Amino acid sequence: MTNSILNDPFKNKGTGFTKSERQQLGIVGMLPPKVQTIDEQADQVYQQYQSQSSALEKRSLLMSIFNENRTLFFKVFSQHVAEFMPIVYDPTIATTVENYSELFIQPQNAAFLSIENPDTIEESLKNAAEDRDIRLLCVTDGEGILGIGDWGTQGVDITVGKLMVYTAAAGIDPSQVLPVVIDAGTNNQSLLDNPLYLGLKEHRVRGDRYYAYIDKFVAAVEKLFPDVYLHFEDFGRSNAANILNKYKDSQLVFNDDIQGTGIIVLAGIIGALNISKQKLTDQTYLCFGAGTAGAGITKRIYNEMIAAGLSPEDAKKHFYMVDKQGLLFDDTPDLTQEQKPFARSRSEFANANELTNLTAVVKAIHPTIMVGTSTQPGAFTEEIVKEMAAHTERPIIFPISNPTKLLEATAEDLIKWTNGKGLIATGVPSDVVQYNGIDYQIGQANNALIYPGLGLGAIASSSSVLNDQMISAAAHSLGGIVDPNQPGAAVLPPVSKLSAFSDTVAEAVAQSAVDQKLNQNPISSVSDAIQETQWKPEY
Numbered sequence: 441m442t443n444s445i446l447n448d449p450f451k452n453k454g455t456g457f458t459k460s461e462r463q464q465l466g467i468v469g470m471l472p473p474k475v476q477t478i479d480e481q482a483d484q485v486y487q488q489y490q491s492q493s494s495a496l497e498k499r500s501l502l503m504s505i506f507n508e509n510r511t512l513f514f515k516v517f518s519q520h521v522a523e524f525m526p527i528v529y530d531p532t533i534a535t536t537v538e539n540y541s542e543l544f545i546q547p548q549n550a551a552f553l554s555i556e557n558p559d560t561i562e563e564s565l566k567n568a569a570e571d572r573d574i575r576l577l578c579v580t581d582g583e584g585i586l587g588i589g590d591w592g593t594q595g596v597d598i599t600v601g602k603l604m605v606y607t608a609a610a611g612i613d614p615s616q617v618l619p620v621v622i623d624a625g626t627n628n629q630s631l632l633d634n635p636l637y638l639g640l641k642e643h644r645v646r647g648d649r650y651y652a653y654i655d656k657f658v659a660a661v662e663k664l665f666p667d668v669y670l671h672f673e674d675f676g677r678s679n680a681a682n683i684l685n686k687y688k689d690s691q692l693v694f695n696d697d698i699q700g701t702g703i704i705v706l707a708g709i710i711g712a713l714n715i716s717k718q719k720l721t722d723q724t725y726l727c728f729g730a731g732t733a734g735a736g737i738t739k740r741i742y743n744e745m746i747a748a749g750l751s752p753e754d755a756k757k758h759f760y761m762v763d764k765q766g767l768l769f770d771d772t773p774d775l776t777q778e779q780k781p782f783a784r785s786r787s788e789f790a791n792a793n794e795l796t797n798l799t800a801v802v803k804a805i806h807p808t809i810m811v812g813t814s815t816q817p818g819a820f821t822e823e824i825v826k827e828m829a830a831h832t833e834r835p836i837i838f839p840i841s842n843p844t845k846l847l848e849a850t851a852e853d854l855i856k857w858t859n860g861k862g863l864i865a866t867g868v869p870s871d872v873v874q875y876n877g878i879d880y881q882i883g884q885a886n887n888a889l890i891y892p893g894l895g896l897g898a899i900a901s902s903s904s905v906l907n908d909q910m911i912s913a914a915a916h917s918l919g920g921i922v923d924p925n926q927p928g929a930a931v932l933p934p935v936s937k938l939s940a941f942s943d944t945v946a947e948a949v950a951q952s953a954v955d956q957k958l959n960q961n962p963i964s965s966v967s968d969a970i971q972e973t974q975w976k977p978e979y
């Protein structure tokens with residue numbers, strides 16, 4: 441097995457192995473003679489990357505480097521963060537999730553779990569981890585991938601992608617992460633009918649059997665990897681919040697769609713209010729698409745209003761939720777647990793029965809903030825946006841459904857329809873919008889801007905849980921990066937500065953954990969602890 445190191449992506453350096461390393465490792469003659477530096481290798485990869493024409497080809501090239509040599513992959517990624525993010529992550533990753541079985545080449549060190557075999561959870565996690573010290577685990581059951589729905593086992597790609605961003609942005613050691621997919625079946629008929637589908641061809645398991653499996657999974661994770669930070673991603677609306685609520689007070693768990701999205705949207709709103717010089721407690725908030733993300737964000741902003749001094753009853757008056765049924769009322773059938781606290785009373789409106797669509801609701805409530813997590817492309821129409829802008833000086837509008845094809849409105853249209861007054865962020869990257877001689881920078885309200893620093897801060901501080909104070913500290917830490925007085929300033933810092941501000945986020949989060957005495961190991965300096973945790977892509 442002398443050649444095994446060349447097949448180990450965590451240790452392989454390829455042509456970067458020196459002559460003496462090649463001798464010691466018994467791989468003399470197994471590589472071309474020239475010894476390359478990692479910078480030379482990175483330049484070569486980037487040249488190959490530039491010669492690929494489509495986003496999918498670019499991603500597939502980068503994934504082949506990832507499969508061979510993680511250090512090199514992250515070297516190139518760290519040199520081109522803003523350019524590679526949409527390729528290795530959202531939106532291109534949506535296409536690879538949809539075509540995972542067709543494109544499958546290798547399992548990328550993920551753990552593949554099946555609801556049919558609860559007895560092999562531990563063994564599977566152990567096998568996939570090999571002997572690595574796992575500190576960060578990202579798991580999905582594939583039911584609510586971005587806004588594209590149920591992709592069963594194919595959802596594994598999102599866990600691989602999320603973990604890549606942790607390393608590129610925050611320097612989490614790539615040998616200490618584990619992507620995991622739980623195959624609990626799928627209700628996606630196209631997968632059930634697809635002869636190439638690599639997952640279980642059964643409908644989704646729900647209820648007690650499902651939750652018992654999740655319990656067993658969480659217990660196995662805690663047993664095998666006691667210091668792990670457990671990140672839940674893209675679970676379905678009926679399970680995501682239940683799972684988070686069950687474990688969040690006793691274990692170091694994080695739900696990205698609920699909490700990560702809540703933080704980044706709050707940070708974007710704080711950024712927008714810095715520009716408009718307004719107060720949060722004067723805002724009227726409209727959540728459009730009150731599912732996992734929409735309700736998670738609403739709750740975060742609501743908590744923030746309470747932190748700003750409002751009573752819970754007064755704070756609630758600032759929030760309205762719109763879902764498929766229209767404005768959510770307390771007598772609307774089938775409200776979720778997360779929607780109930782924000783449902784309104786019909787008696788508040790003379791025309792309550794007409795509030796069954798977004799246009800009517802915007803007319804009735806005059807929101808100052810509107811956030812879209814509905815998966816409904818184009819739902820923020822010109823009429824709606826103009827109506828909103830007619831009643832507020834600087835409308836804050838964040839269409840953040842992913843991927844690109846699901847955006848509620850483009851940044852360009854929103855700037856145009858609000859005559860440059862809109863304070864805009866989108867979930868996927870948006871180009872600069874030129875309007876009336878001003879360059880409008882568009883912030884990306886994607887949880888990827890926050891979860892890497894958040895995770896790094898929690899891991900480095902050895903925090904026992906991730907609580908509300910840590911989450912709030914993360915949201916507030918992004919201030920001061922963008923100059924709010926610059927015409928056309930973005931509401932959030934640019935992705936090109938992701939690794940720099942991930943350190944800032946991590947410090948704020950770790951400091952909050954230490955201040956609350958949640959750290960399990962003694963910490964004398966938070967920034968030292970963070971630096972010690974970080975990995976760098978060097979040989």
Ligand SMILES: NC(=O)c1ccc[n+]([C@@H]2O[C@H](COP(=O)([O-])OP(=O)(O)OC[C@H]3O[C@@H](n4cnc5c(N)ncnc54)[C@H](O)[C@@H]3O)[C@@H](O)[C@H]2O)c1
Nearest residue numbers: 586587677729730731732733763764814841842867886887
């Ligand atoms: N930018 C980010 O960081 C980020 C983070 C998480 C989720 N998202 C995006 O948000 C979207 C929703 O994700 P989720 O996980 O909350 O999914 P979800 O299924 O839990 O929620 C979607 C909600 O939209 C509602 N909806 C569907 N059609 C509607 C319509 N016509 N009008 C009003 N509401 C409608 C659904 O009933 C549901 O409540 C996805 O596109 C996802 O990519 C973005």
Ligand SMILES: O=C(O)C[C@H](O)C(=O)O
Nearest residue numbers: 530585586587842886887
């Ligand atoms: O994955 C993303 O781009 C953000 C978010 O977690 C989502 O589900 O859309």
Ligand SMILES: [Mn+2]
Nearest residue numbers: 586673674697
């Ligand atoms: Mn997600």
